[in-house]
Amino acid sequence: METIMPRWSEYTTGERVKILRGKNIRQTDLAEMTGLSVPTIQQVEQDKRLTLPTLMALAAALRVDTAVILGQQEPRRAMDHGDRTTMRNLSVAVHDTAVGLLPADSESPSSDELRQSITRCWDLYWQGRYVEAGGVAALLLAEAGAHLHAQPADAQAEAWSYLCDAYRLSAYVANLMGSRDLAYAAIGHAAQAADRTADDMRGPLVASGRAWIYLRDARLDEALALAEKSAVDIEPRFSTATMGQLVAYGSHVNFAAVVASRMGNKERATDYLSQSHATGARMGVEHRAHGTLFGPVSATTQAVGINVALGHTGKALTLIKSIKDVSPLSEAARNRYAMDKAMAQADAKQWDASLDTLESALVAAPDWARHQALPSVIVQKVGRASTARLRRVSKLIGAVPPGADGFTPATARTAL
Incomplete structure (x- = not known):
């Protein structure tokens, strides 16, 4: 595994500016962006000089708060x-x-x-x-x-x-x-x-979006309550429901299952999963509506991640064996399924299979992967075995954490 790098606050101000500048912006470029001279940029990066006007100009050019440059706040992941x-x-x-x-x-x-x-x-x-x-x-x-x-x-x-x-x-x-x-x-x-x-559909769609923000903000009780309400508000009559209504309901009830699984509520998660599968089966095919895609393949692939979260590794692996074609899914959904599959394989101690799945996803979708925390979780779960494959995957994940020039601040460890 890679050596844990210093915390963001442990770098000097000059080092932080250099890291934020990254490989693609030269000192001359930053000077032009800020209206400052190259010697001034050099003095800042050498921790020799930093005035308030210079700080403000750097923050504007680097698109960060002044607190990030001063080390009081870490950069976004x-x-x-x-x-x-x-x-x-x-x-x-x-x-x-x-x-x-x-x-x-x-x-x-x-x-x-x-x-x-x-x-x-x-x-x-x-x-x-x-x-x-x-x-x-x-x-x-x-x-x-x-x-x-x-x-x-x-x-x-x-x-x-x-x-x-x-x-x-x-x-x-x-x-x-x-x-x-x-x-x-x-x-x-x-x-x-x-x-x-x-x-009438817009309100529940927005409420479900707020529930997702709650989930990522670790406000799980509120996320579940709002997700459940959204699913109830949007539930159609199956006999007369349009495909658009089924997409909205299926994706909502599936999200409720996701939140319940994160809370370890197996009963609720299983109940919502059942409704999700029923909706997908009723649709028969994947369909796009209201800014999302849902259908039988979505229901099954997302059930893999839900079962992984619930600790049902055997069920997750059984589902994986039943999934033959994920091409109907969006690229992001296919990538997420690959992460869930790799996690299930890691939980089952299928180390090589897990790393193969993870490496393929990271290589195929590097831009998507760098905004995900799950790859690092999977590598930690696989262990510290010194294998060529593990080193390759760890190197790929090295581009995922915050910052530039290989910088890995503390949030890369705590946000997993």
């Missing part, structure tokens, strides 16, 4: 400069749109153009291209805001639904990128927008 720029732009778009501040060049797109943009953003999200999705979501918010303002006051319900979707997308991206405060803000604005639509 797996974020390079491009990631931080995207999240800063997304944050500005979320907060500005919420108070009606739109870019001066904003034009109102048509409803068809907005729907196409929303679909494209969801596609990027489910491909695991979260940084790109965040960039599109920032633009989408401005367009949806402009579209809303262009509508008569008595004909805005549909426009509010587009803005609701844009906020929900922003919340999902922020949550996965570790920007929890932004995720809470965006999902809150999504809830307010949902109240102004004429679509």
Whole structure:
């Protein structure tokens, strides 16, 4: 296993600036970005000089808070400069749109153009291209805001639904990128927008998104209560349900099973899993609606991770043997299934199989993997065996933790 690196606060300010600059930004580049001289950048990185104006300029250019440069706050997990720029732009778009501040060049797109943009953003999200999705979501918010303002006051319900979707997308991206405060803000604005639509489905969809943020914020009791309420609110009559309604219900009830499994509540998790499988069987095929994909393959593959969380390794391995084709899933769902499969194999002490599964996923989807904590958990579970395969996988995971230049601050160990 790799040597544990110092905590972020244990680096000097100069070292932190160099780490944040990374391999892709030279000192001359940073000087141009900040308007500072190259000698000033060199003096900062050598811990010889740092004035308040210089600190502010560096923070703006590196897209971090001043507290990160000073070592008072650790950088977001797996974020390079491009990631931080995207999240800063997304944050500005979320907060500005919420108070009606739109870019001066904003034009109102048509409803068809907005729907196409929303679909494209969801596609990027489910491909695991979260940084790109965040960039599109920032633009989408401005367009949806402009579209809303262009509508008569008595004909805005549909426009509010587009803005609701844009906020929900922003919340999902922020949550996965570790920007929890932004995720809470965006999902809150999504809830307010949902109240102004004429679509009864929007409210439960947003509530489920908030439950997911609770889950990643370790607020498990609240996550389960909200997930259960969302599933109940959205449950359709199977005999008359549309495919879109079944997608929404199946994904909601499956998420309730996920939360219950994280709490170790086997009875509830099993009950929700049963409903999830029943919904998938009723659908017969995978179907995309409301920004998500669900069907029989989704129900089965997600059940693997749920059984792993419950400690039902045998059930998870049996399910894995029954899964022959995951091509109907989105890229992100296939990647997540690979992680759950590797974890099940590790729990069963199938070390080589686990590392093979993990390595294949990391090589196939490095951009997706660097925003995930599970690979490090799997490697720790496999053990400290000094094998070539373990070293290869550990090297791949070395690109996953926060920062740049191989930096691995304490959050890489505590966030697992």
